[in-house]
Amino acid sequence: FQKFLAHQEKDGRGQFFTPEPVIDFCVEMIQPKPNETIVDPACGSGGFLISSLKYLIKSNPKVKAEKFVAKNLFGFDINKSIARIAKMKLLLEANGQANIFCTNSLEDLDEIKLTISGALNKKSFDGFDIVLTNPPFGTVGKITNTKTLSQYDLGYKWTGSDNQFYKTKTLSNGLAAEILFIERCLQLLKEGGRLGIVLPNGHFENPSLEYLRFYIKQKANVLAI
DSSP: OGGGSOHHHHHTTTOOOOOHHHHHHHHHHHOOOTTOOEEETTOTTTHHHHHHHHHHHHHOTTOOHHHHHHHHEEEEESOHHHHHHHHHHHHHHHSSOOEEEESOTTSOHHHHHHHHHHHHTOSOOOOEEEEEEOOOOSSTTOBOOHHHHTTOGGGEEEEEETTEEEEEEEEOSOBOHHHHHHHHHHHHEEEEEEEEEOOOTHHHHOGGGHHHHHHHHHHOOOOOO
């Protein structure tokens, strides 16, 4: 399917397709269970969702692919053509409804929750069990919209040192999308949920991003890098 996509389809926002061995490695680490809900908020052509489905069917032969895809798997992507391909792939795998939505996952969280509640026929939504994703990287797609940035703690500048950082009241001038995706992924999880995310090396090494590592450790237990 990826061969059908023109190069410019994925290049503008630092998007690229995750190699299958990396996807499968993440899924095996997270170990999805048949009763768990899974989302990829930057799903691309659906790699993480397809791999999760295959993992579940292999480890739980009683899992019905069609039912699992309709009730447990969700994907969001900002690109209409790529979202359509993800939907088609899941349709071919499971022959049923696929919850793939063309939307910007970094926009209003309440709207996203409303969309999910509607798909699940529930009054409210308390979060996913699992988030698996490879958000778009790079400076090309820097987020500068103040309305978007102001929705996030990480959308503001942080200050501090010696492993103690504080959010200031000053908005960032512009932020790489994957930094906001970290916060959004944590927001999408229910208490005790699990996140597998592909991130650039610099996030774990750059001194200027020490506040980000502080934030992650405040919000989650880091099980592996």
